Amino acid sequence: MMILKSKTHAAGHIVSDTRPQVNVAAVLTGAEIDALHEFMHHYPDPRAASLDSLKHVQKRNGWVDDGQVAAIAQVLGISVPDVEGVATFYNRIYRQPVGRHVILLCDSIACFLMGNESLADVFKKQLGIQYGQTTPDGRFTLLPICCLGNCDKAPSLMIDEDTYGLVSQAQVAEVLEQYK
Secondary structure: OEEEEEEEEEOOEEEEEEEEEOOHHHHOOHHHHHHHHHHHOOOOOHHHHHHHHHHHHHHHHOOOOHHHHHHHHHHHOOOHHHHHHHHHHOOOOOOOOOOOEEEEEEOOHHHHHOOHHHHHHHHHHHHOOOOOOEOOOOOEEEEEEOOOOOHHHOOOEEEOOEEEOOOOHHHHHHHHHOOO
16 A cells, blocks of 8 residues: 655645555455445535445445555545544444354343343354354354344344344244354
8 A cells, every 4th residue: 555645735734645545446346436436426525425335345245444445535535534434433334354144232221121131142152152253154243232223122133134123032043043
């Protein structure tokens, strides 16, 4: 990665512009680059396209690496910290490898009161992992999430894009079996 340094004049001050330059075509696919350009046209400020861009790039590998963040920033014409800030703020943008299926166990107060801790214990035991870990076969990653907005059906969880409510400990094996 090459750093491009230039001096610009902003509000009477000399500032240094240090935006990393990456070979975008080596990091992103042509379809991803096209999609990022399309996202930019939906918003008056290219920074607003950051989340859509991150979600789109994440679809390929399940997570977004540093090179992809830098490439997204370069295509959008914004700084890497701007893209990184979005990536780290949203808990469904993954910055490290995850399993083929991501299990998000809600730990909001409603789910806590309805037994999410004992449900989490069953998931941990059946998968043989703790929060933040991936099964050795790469099938599942287990993560807590602060709220799924499914409080009337607590305890709740999400696997990939599927939301489950009123999940009992006895249903865990059946739910997991649906994801090969």
